[in-house]
Amino acid sequence: PGVALCLVVDRSGSMGGARLATAAVASSAAALRSGPDLSVVAFAEDAIVIKGQAAELAPAVVVERLLALRGRGPTDLALGLRAARLQLDASRAVRKIAIVLSDCRATAGDDPLREARLLQELAVLAPENDERDARAFAGAVGARLAVVRGPASVPGAFAALFER
Numbered sequence: 052p053g054v055a056l057c058l059v060v061d062r063s064g065s066m067g068g069a070r071l072a073t074a075a076v077a078s079s080a081a082a083l084r085s086g087p088d089l090s091v092v093a094f095a096e097d098a099i100v101i102k103g104q105a106a107e108l109a110p111a112v113v114v115e116r117l118l119a120l121r122g123r124g125p126t127d128l129a130l131g132l133r134a135a136r137l138q139l140d141a142s143r144a145v146r147k148i149a150i151v152l153s154d155c156r157a158t159a160g161d162d163p164l165r166e167a168r169l170l171q172e173l174a175v176l177a178p179e180n181d182e183r184d185a186r187a188f189a190g191a192v193g194a195r196l197a198v199v200r201g202p203a204s205v206p207g208a209f210a211a212l213f214e215r
Contacts (some may be wrong), residue, residue, distance in 0.1 A: 055088040055104065055142035056081070057135040060120065061153030063095040067122025069201065070178045074152035077176060077205040079114040081150070090138035091117065094131030095124035096159055104141040127160030128153065128188075132167055139171070148172045150212070151194075155185040167192040174212045179204075 058078045062071060078091060082102070090104040091113055101116045102108045132149065139147040149170050154177055157163050167173055173194035177185030182198050189196040197208035 053145045054086075055090075055139055055144035055147045056085050057090045057092060057104070057138045057147075057149045058082065059131045059135045059149055059151045059153070060091065060093045060101075060117065061095070061126060061128075061131065061151070061155075062093045062120045062122050062124075063126040063158070064123050065126060065154055065156055065158075065181075066178070070154070070181075071120060071122045073178065073199055073202055073205070074176070075117040075120055076202040077152055077199065077208070079117050080205060081209070082113045082117070083110045088142050088144055090135070090141075092131060092134045092138060093117075093120055094127060094134065095122075096127055096130075098127075098130050098134035100134065100138065104138040125159035126153070126157050128155060128157040128163035129161040129166045132163055132170065136166065136169055146172065148174065150174045150176060152176045153185065154178055154181050155188040163188065164191055167194065176205075176208055176212070 091101040
């Protein structure tokens with residue numbers, strides 16, 4: 052209670068394959084464990100709302116849609132963050148957290164730093180061995196960062212994000 056969560060999943064070409072699978076598994080785990088004040092957005096050159104903040108959607112359906120994502124296209128990180136902000140704005144929660152699952156390598160769209168600064172709280176889960184851009188992005192906006200090696204490292208990465 053009092054916490055709203057938006058999972059922002061990068062489905063661009065640079066996040067295809069194992070990286071997207073790990074992001075989908077991580078998001079699925081979070082969706083299964085979180086409360087109803089949850090939204091899920093997938094983005095590349097466009098943004099798709101998989102589950103809206105106020106929508107009632109069975110967690111199994113959210114998981115099914117996440118696991119069906121395929122990576123392709125450029126990365127409009129600003130658009131993904133804007134979509135997350137719009138979802139979180141629909142919540143009455145005191146604490147609103149966006150978790151971006153991405154390498155944060157913006158290749159299209161507006162300045163993601165500006166959009167990130169409009170979010171109340173931001174955390175980034177980045178793929179191991181390609182976290183340089185995500186680390187720079189998180190540092191520039193004061194977001195927390197955790198690195199994931201694969202599906203088995205997801206619980207530890209979430210714990211690292213919120214151990215404060």
